[in-house]
Amino acid sequence: MDKNTPREESATKPPKPARVALNVLALCFALSVLGRGLGESFTVFLKPISEDFGWDRAQVVSVYSLTWLAGGLTAPLVGRLFDRSGPRIVYSLGLLLLGGAFLVGAHAQHLWQFQLSVGLCVGLGIALIGTVPNSILLGRWFGPRLPTAMAIIYSATGAGILVLLPASQVLIDRIGWRDTYQLFGAVALCLLLPLVVLPWRLFATGSPQIVRKADTGSIETDWTLARAMRHHAFWALFSTFFFTAVAMYAITAQIVAYLIDAGFPPLQAATAWGFSGVVLLFGMLGISTLDGIIGRRPSVLFSYGVSIVGIILLWLLQWYPNYWLLTGFVVCFGSMIGSRGPLITATALNIFRGKRVGTIYGTISIGSGLGSALGSWSGGLIHDLTHSYNPLIAFALVNVVLGLIPFLVVPVLRR
Numbered sequence: 001m002d003k004n005t006p007r008e009e010s011a012t013k014p015p016k017p018a019r020v021a022l023n024v025l026a027l028c029f030a031l032s033v034l035g036r037g038l039g040e041s042f043t044v045f046l047k048p049i050s051e052d053f054g055w056d057r058a059q060v061v062s063v064y065s066l067t068w069l070a071g072g073l074t075a076p077l078v079g080r081l082f083d084r085s086g087p088r089i090v091y092s093l094g095l096l097l098l099g100g101a102f103l104v105g106a107h108a109q110h111l112w113q114f115q116l117s118v119g120l121c122v123g124l125g126i127a128l129i130g131t132v133p134n135s136i137l138l139g140r141w142f143g144p145r146l147p148t149a150m151a152i153i154y155s156a157t158g159a160g161i162l163v164l165l166p167a168s169q170v171l172i173d174r175i176g177w178r179d180t181y182q183l184f185g186a187v188a189l190c191l192l193l194p195l196v197v198l199p200w201r202l203f204a205t206g207s208p209q210i211v212r213k214a215d216t217g218s219i220e221t222d223w224t225l226a227r228a229m230r231h232h233a234f235w236a237l238f239s240t241f242f243f244t245a246v247a248m249y250a251i252t253a254q255i256v257a258y259l260i261d262a263g264f265p266p267l268q269a270a271t272a273w274g275f276s277g278v279v280l281l282f283g284m285l286g287i288s289t290l291d292g293i294i295g296r297r298p299s300v301l302f303s304y305g306v307s308i309v310g311i312i313l314l315w316l317l318q319w320y321p322n323y324w325l326l327t328g329f330v331v332c333f334g335s336m337i338g339s340r341g342p343l344i345t346a347t348a349l350n351i352f353r354g355k356r357v358g359t360i361y362g363t364i365s366i367g368s369g370l371g372s373a374l375g376s377w378s379g380g381l382i383h384d385l386t387h388s389y390n391p392l393i394a395f396a397l398v399n400v401v402l403g404l405i406p407f408l409v410v411p412v413l414r415r
Contacts, residue, residue: 037160072369276334
């Protein structure tokens with residue numbers, strides 16, 4: 001017997017699934033931080049771009065709206081591309097598009113140029129490295145623990161806000177918004193090479209135990225997009241994504257500008273909203289933990305209730321601009337802003353699991369993209385027409401209520 005055989009076998013032994021799963025989770029988190037952070041950073045660029053060109057709020061916010069509209073409308077294509085070509089192609093295209101879009105945006109002179117680059121192209125880039133591909137990839141590694149994994153991924157929105165919003169404000173103050181966009185583009189392109197050389201064949205395989213496991217909890221098997229669209233669960237999840245996104249983005253698109261108008265200094269306003277990234281992580285994990293204790297429906301409804309409290313505190317800030325109300329708003333609204341996402345995503349992937357899950361979930365995600373675009377654009381238009389934030393806040397509250405209704409009336413979401 002060869003004495004070196006055990007050593008050779010241990011050297012060629014494949015890595016443990018748990019370790020690979022954590023590596024995949026860390027990678028998806030990092031990509032989400034980058035994508036969401038770059039997308040949300042536009043809230044800091046809104047005022048300097050508007051002041052440089054003399055555009056009104058609705059015109060500038062249209063760029064932000066197009067970002068999320070593009071991300072939502074292309075989500076089914078991203079899901080289908082992931083199903084057919086795998087994660088390496090999808091993520092690489094995303095970074096390439098983000099880098100090029102910001103470099104072009106740095107030299108934009110007309111509104112349509114911003115809408116094409118920082119709007120449409122950035123939105124597609126975020127979609128290619130965002131929730132849809134991350135959800136599908138993580139579903140292959142985490143199985144029943146997917147809600148917790150998705151809570152961590154959704155908290156990347158907060159981490160991106162926490163890091164990139166204050167950093168964007170500092171960079172704008174020091175080098176201007178155009179050079180800041182150039183820096184963003186260069187960083188995205190520099191990350192492309194290390195991304196390409198990662199062991200994507202291993203990452204895409206998934207955990208053997210989870211891949212083999214039959215999904216006894218799903219409503220049907222072998223779903224197609226057409227069959228899924230005939231089921232009430234599809235439209236219930238779609239509408240929840242849509243109305244919730246309308247409410248959240250009607251506010252977040254203008255939150256830094258709102259705080260500045262309320263009397264807070266620009267860097268302080270950006271930093272305060274950036275700290276929503278800290279509380280968002282706790283909100284995500286807290287709601288996911290609550291899901292395992294009291295159930296999905298009560299957990300989701302509780303998160304909507306806390307969001308409503310946060311919106312009311314924001315409304316009070318225009319008359320009482322103090323740090324107590326600001327802290328309460330950041331904690332309540334910031335911690336819940338995406339807390340429904342992991343649970344809704346896990347529900348969708350569980351119900352419609354199969355070979356076409358990427359296409360189906362991507363199509364459901366159109367609701368989020370449409371809602372984000374409509375909410376942010378409508379918020380800017382409402383502010384321009386009324387010159388007040390009060391109708392905007394009322395508009396957001398109505399849509400929060402509409403977003404929670406499916407969890408009250410749709411049978412499959414009440415279980």
